[in-house]
Every structure is written in structure tokens, then in C-alpha cells.
Amino acid sequence: MNNKVLELSSSFNVPKKYWDTIHISGEQHTFERSKPAPYLKKAMEIAKELNLNRVVEIGATRFAITDKCIDYFFGDSDPFVAPPCCNDGHGGIFWALNGFETHSVDIDPNCKTQAIWSFENIKKPFPPNLHLNMPQDGIQFLKDFDKEIEILFLDGWDVGTDLYREKHLEAFNVAKSKLSPVHLILIDDTDFEIGAQGKDHLLSPELLKLGYKLLFDGRQKLYINDYLQAEVSIVKEQPKTTTEMVNHPKHYGGEESVYEVVKVAEAWGLDMDAYLFNVVKYVARAGKKDTDKELQDLKKALWYLERKIQNLQK
Numbered sequence: 180m181n182n183k184v185l186e187l188s189s190s191f192n193v194p195k196k197y198w199d200t201i202h203i204s205g206e207q208h209t210f211e212r213s214k215p216a217p218y219l220k221k222a223m224e225i226a227k228e229l230n231l232n233r234v235v236e237i238g239a240t241r242f243a244i245t246d247k248c249i250d251y252f253f254g255d256s257d258p259f260v261a262p263p264c265c266n267d268g269h270g271g272i273f274w275a276l277n278g279f280e281t282h283s284v285d286i287d288p289n290c291k292t293q294a295i296w297s298f299e300n301i302k303k304p305f306p307p308n309l310h311l312n313m314p315q316d317g318i319q320f321l322k323d324f325d326k327e328i329e330i331l332f333l334d335g336w337d338v339g340t341d342l343y344r345e346k347h348l349e350a351f352n353v354a355k356s357k358l359s360p361v362h363l364i365l366i367d368d369t370d371f372e373i374g375a376q377g378k379d380h381l382l383s384p385e386l387l388k389l390g391y392k393l394l395f396d397g398r399q400k401l402y403i404n405d406y407l408q409a410e411v412s413i414v415k416e417q418p419k420t421t422t423e424m425v426n427h428p429k430h431y432g433g434e435e436s437v438y439e440v441v442k443v444a445e446a447w448g449l450d451m452d453a454y455l456f457n458v459v460k461y462v463a464r465a466g467k468k469d470t471d472k473e474l475q476d477l478k479k480a481l482w483y484l485e486r487k488i489q490n491l492q493k
């Protein structure tokens with residue numbers, strides 16, 4: 180795991196207060212409950228550190244932003260000075276204002292109007308990196324989406340509707356094959372632990388089961404997939420008792436070969452560099468592990484090579 184990412188997440192100190200969906204009062208909701216802004220800002224910082232840029236937000240901004248929201252978001256994020264509309268976060272708008280390519284989706288056509296008014300209010304041109312998809316159902320949008328998703332921001336199907344827990348899990352499952360090799364999953368309304376539970380109630384256990392790491396929690400939860408460990412462990416950490424298919428698969432050269440990927444990588448000192456190790460690994464197995472996935476393997480190799488170059492250029 181990228182040390183800077185760990186540093187950014189472990190130094191993020193927000194009060195982790197959890198609420199009861201059923202008994203929270205309107206006043207507590209507006210004045211006491213954490214606002215999304217600090218979480219959004221931290222997620223953006225982490226995404227930038229990882230060079231991730233394409234966000235898909237399911238469940239869009241329902242209220243137009245004003246200059247006050249801008250001051251609050253880019254200021255000290257004190258929950259007591261936040262305009263009440265910032266309780267929703269205006270996530271998609273702020274992702275876009277921070278330079279991310281943002282695809283915002285909502286079933287409610289009014290969200291489109293609110294986004295357009297937002298930029299009239301703050302007297303800025305509508306940003307070309309904010310793509311509005313309204314009215315559209317979030318699940319259907321994810322099924323049809325034909326680009327890689329680097330940050331999946333799930334905030335639809337409001338708390339209070341019957342199937343929001345199931346829908347957030349379904350949305351992730353539909354998006355799964357489109358997620359980039361390294362990606363973040365951000366979920367809002369995860370601070371409801373009693374009563375009807377938070378939006379992540381079914382999704383969080385699934386993500387943890389799949390090896391995702393929780394980078395922060397509270398009003399929002401941010402997960403990262405287990406990208407480096409998952410890749411390296413295929414050849415380095417499996418116990419000897421597992422089958423040859425796992426320890427010395429043929430597509431990496433096989434146990435007998437002196438040119439087996441892991442041996443070559445060790446000889447070249449690349450086993451200490453997860454990026455370069457993965458470049459070699461994906462080039463070596465392209466077209467061999469799965470003939471249908473030759474292009475995908477080469478793209479993965481390229482992804483790790485570009486990431487390495489970007490890190491060196493920093």
C-alpha cells in the first residue's frame with residue numbers, strides 16, 4: 180500500500196459519531212451530525228495521491244450551491260458554520276470543481292437544474308468535466324457505462340427508502356468489472372448504525388470480504404481495493420501446500436523454468452518494486468493465462484508502468 184495514502188488516512192481525525200436512523204431529530208441532523216465536506220476533501224486528497232481522476236457519483240446534488248457553500252467547503256469545514264444544504268455534501272459539484280472528471284447520476288431530473296443553477300450562482304462557467312446524467316437510474320447507468328471507474332461514489336437511494344442497503348450492494352456488483360486496477364469506493368450516510376442502518380450495511384461486509392481496506396469511516400466511508408497485496412501475493416505469499424496452479428502457474432513460466440516470472444523478477448531486483456514487478460508479470464502472462472484477456476493484461480502492464488513513471492516525475 181502506498182505509504183502516503185496510509186499517512187493521509189491515518190492522520191484524518193474526525194469524530195466518529197454514529198446515529199440511529201429512526202430517532203435522529205431534525206435539529207441533530209442539521210447541527211450535530213458530521214457534514215460530508217471533510218470526508219470529501221480527504222477522499223479527493225487520497226485520489227490525487229493515487230492519480231485517480233474519473234468519479235462516478237450515484238445520487239447527485241439536490242440543492243444548488245452558493246458562494247457560502249464554496250466558502251464553507253474550501254474553508255475550515257466547521258460543521259457549525261455550514262449552510263444547511265451542505266448536509267448533503269454537493270459531492271459531484273465539488274469533485275468537478277477540484278478537477279476530477281465527474282459523472283453524476285440521478286433519477287430525479289431536478290438535480291440537473293440544481294447543478295446548472297449552482298454555476299450561475301457562483302458565476303463560473305459550467306465545467307466541461309462535470310457530466311450530468313439525469314434522469315437516469317443508477318444501476319442502469321452503471322450497466323451501460325463504458326469507461327473505467329476510478330472512484331465510485333455511492334450516495335443514492337436515500338436512507339428511509341426500503342431497499343437502499345440492497346441497492347448500494349447491487350450498484351457495486353454491477354460496477355465491479357469496470358473498476359480500474361486501483362480504485363476507491365466512497366459511500367455516504369455510513370454513520371447510521373442503529374435503527375435501519377447505514378447505506379453501507381450490506382456493502383461494507385462484502386468489500387472487507389474481498390480484501391478492501393477501510394481508509395476512513397464516519398459520515399462517509401472510503402475503501403481502497405487491495406491492489407498491491409493482491410497482485411504480489413499470487414506469486415509470493417501463497418503457502419507451499421497450495422496447488423501448483425497457485426504457486427507456479429504455467430502462465431508465469433512454471434516451477435522448472437529458470438525464467439519463471441518470480442525468479443526473473445528476483446534476479447533483476449524487481450520483486451522489491453510492486454509497480455515494475457507487475458509490469459513484468461502482466462507482459463509475461465499476456466495471452467497465456469487467458470487468451471481472451473491478452474489486451475486487458477497488456478493494459479494492466481501499461482497502467483503500472485505509467486504509474487511508476489508518474490511517481491518518478493513527482
Ligand SMILES: C[S@@+](CC[C@H](N)C(=O)[O-])C[C@H]1O[C@@H](n2cnc3c(N)ncnc32)[C@H](O)[C@@H]1O
Nearest residue numbers: 238239240267268269270286316317334335336
Ligand atoms: C442524498 S442525495 C445525494 C446527495 C449527493 N451525493 C451530494 O453529495 O450532494 C440522494 C439522491 O439519490 C437519488 N436517487 C434515488 N433513487 C435513485 C436511483 N434509482 N438512481 C439514481 N439516483 C437515485 C435521489 O433522487 C437523491 O437525489
